[in-house]
Amino acid sequence: MSTIYSKASLLQPTQFIFSSKSEFQLESGKVLSSLSLAYQTWGKLNEDQSNVVWVCHALTGNHRVQEWWGGLFGAGKCFDPAEYFIVAVNVLGSAYGSTGPLSTDLLLEEQFDSFPVLTIRDMVFGLELVRKELKIEWIHTLIGASLGGQQLLEWALLIPEKIGSIIPIATNLKHSPFGIAFNEAQRLAIQADSTFYSKQENGGIEGLKAARAIGMLSYRTYEGYKITQSEETDSKFDSFKASSYQKYQGEKLANRFNAFSYWVLSKAMDSHNVFRNRDEKVLGKCLMPALVIGIDTDLLFPITEQEELTKQLPNARLIRLKSDFGHDGFLVETEILANHITQFLKNN
Numbered sequence: 001m002s003t004i005y006s007k008a009s010l011l012q013p014t015q016f017i018f019s020s021k022s023e024f025q026l027e028s029g030k031v032l033s034s035l036s037l038a039y040q041t042w043g044k045l046n047e048d049q050s051n052v053v054w055v056c057h058a059l060t061g062n063h064r065v066q067e068w069w070g071g072l073f074g075a076g077k078c079f080d081p082a083e084y085f086i087v088a089v090n091v092l093g094s095a096y097g098s099t100g101p102l103s104t105d106l107l108l109e110e111q112f113d114s115f116p117v118l119t120i121r122d123m124v125f126g127l128e129l130v131r132k133e134l135k136i137e138w139i140h141t142l143i144g145a146s147l148g149g150q151q152l153l154e155w156a157l158l159i160p161e162k163i164g165s166i167i168p169i170a171t172n173l174k175h176s177p178f179g180i181a182f183n184e185a186q187r188l189a190i191q192a193d194s195t196f197y198s199k200q201e202n203g204g205i206e207g208l209k210a211a212r213a214i215g216m217l218s219y220r221t222y223e224g225y226k227i228t229q230s231e232e233t234d235s236k237f238d239s240f241k242a243s244s245y246q247k248y249q250g251e252k253l254a255n256r257f258n259a260f261s262y263w264v265l266s267k268a269m270d271s272h273n274v275f276r277n278r279d280e281k282v283l284g285k286c287l288m289p290a291l292v293i294g295i296d297t298d299l300l301f302p303i304t305e306q307e308e309l310t311k312q313l314p315n316a317r318l319i320r321l322k323s324d325f326g327h328d329g330f331l332v333e334t335e336i337l338a339n340h341i342t343q344f345l346k347n348n
C-alpha cells in the first residue's frame with residue numbers, strides 16, 4: 001500500500017496511487033491478481049473529519065475533477081477546496097492510472113480483451129479500499145452522475161451510516177434495456193475492428209471511434225445537434241458539419257482512452273442493478289438527505305428513472321434540470337447545477 005497522505009494539506013489537487021498486491025475478489029467469482037487505484041485529493045481534511053466530499057466519475061471521466069467539472073469544483077465554486085476535502089478515485093477498469101485492461105502488472109490472461117467482467121459493486125469495493133487507506137469514517141457529501149451515480153447508489157447501500165448526504169445525478173437504480181442496447185451497439189462497433197483481438201494497446205481503436213460516435217447520439221439530443229451543427233447554407237449535399245463532428249468526437253476519445261476500458265466500463269454499466277440479490281425495499285436504509293437531479297431531455301437515463309429513485313429514497317428531493325444537451329447536460333449545465341447544490345449544502 002502506498003500513499004503520502006500529508007501532501008493532501010496542499011490546496012492544489014494532488015495525485016496518488018493506492019496499490020495492493022493482494023488478490024482482489026470480483027462479484028463474478030474471478031479475482032484480479034493485483035490492484036492499483038489512481039486517486040486525487042484536493043483541500044485539507046479538517047480536525048473533526050467532517051468536510052469530505054467524494055466524487056464518483058462517469059464513463060470516460062477521471063479523478064481529476066477540475067478537468068471536467070470545473071464549474072463545480074475549485075476556488076469560489078460550490079465545492080471549494082478551501083472548505084472541503086475533495087476525493088475522487090479513477091474507477092477500477094478505467095484508463096487513467098487504475099488497474100484496467102492495459103495494466104502491465106496483471107497476468108497476461110487478465111489483459112486486453114481478456115480483462116474480467118466488472119460490476120459496479122466491484123468498483124465500489126475498490127472505493128472502499130481507498131476510503132479505509134485514507135481513514136475516512138464520514139463522507140459529508142457523495143456526488144456522482146451517470147456511471148458515477150450508479151457507484152454512488154451502490155456505495156450508499158453498502159455504508160449508509162458513513163454518508164451524510166448524496167447527490168445522484170442523471171443516474172438509475174438499474175440499467176435499462178435501452179441503455180444496455182446502446183452499449184451493445186457500441187461494443188459491436190468495437191468488435192467489428194478485428195485489431196481488438198490483437199493484444200496490442202491500440203487494438204480496437206477504429207472501433208472505439210465508431211462506438212463514441214454512436215454513444216454521442218445517446219448523450220445529446222436532436223435539439224443540441226440543431227443548435228451546434230446546423231449548416232449556414234442550404235446548398236450543401238455532402239461534408240456536413242454533423243458528420244465531421246461525429247468523426248471528431250471519435251478521434252478525441254481515441255486520443256485519451258482505449259477500446260478495452262470502454263468495453264469493460266460499458267459492461268459494468270449494464271450490470272448495474274441495486275436490487276440484485278437484495279430486497280425490493282433496500283433503498284429504505286439510505287436515510288441521508290438526497291438531492292436527486294435529472295435532465296429533462298436525457299434519452300439514456302430518462303427523468304422517469306430519477307423520479308423512481310426519488311420515490312424510493314426516504315429523504316430525497318428531485319430537481320428537473322432543463323437542458324438542450326441531454327444526458328451530457330450534467331457536464332455542460334454546471335452553473336444551474338451549482339446553484340441547486342449550493343442551496344442543498346446550506347440546508348444540510
Ligand SMILES: CC(=O)SCCNC(=O)CCNC(=O)[C@H](O)C(C)(C)COP(=O)(O)OP(=O)(O)OC[C@H]1O[C@@H](n2cnc3c(N)ncnc32)[C@H](O)[C@@H]1OP(=O)(O)O
Binds near residue numbers: 062067229244331
Ligand atoms: C482534458 C480532458 O481530457 S477531460 C477528460 C475527462 N473527460 C470527461 O470527463 C468526459 C466528459 N466530458 C465530455 O464528455 C465532454 O468534454 C463535454 C460533454 C463536457 C463537452 O463535450 P465537448 O466535446 O468538449 O464539447 P462539444 O460537444 O461542444 O464539442 C466541442 C469540440 O468539438 C469540436 N467541433 C464542434 N463542431 C465540430 C464539427 N462540426 N466538426 C469537427 N469538430 C467540431 C470543437 O472544435 C470542440 O473541439 P475541442 O474539444 O478540441 O475544443
Ligand SMILES: N[C@@H](CCO)C(=O)O
Binds near residue numbers: 145146147331
Ligand atoms: N460524456 C460522458 C457520457 C457518459 O456519462 C462520458 O464520456 O463520460
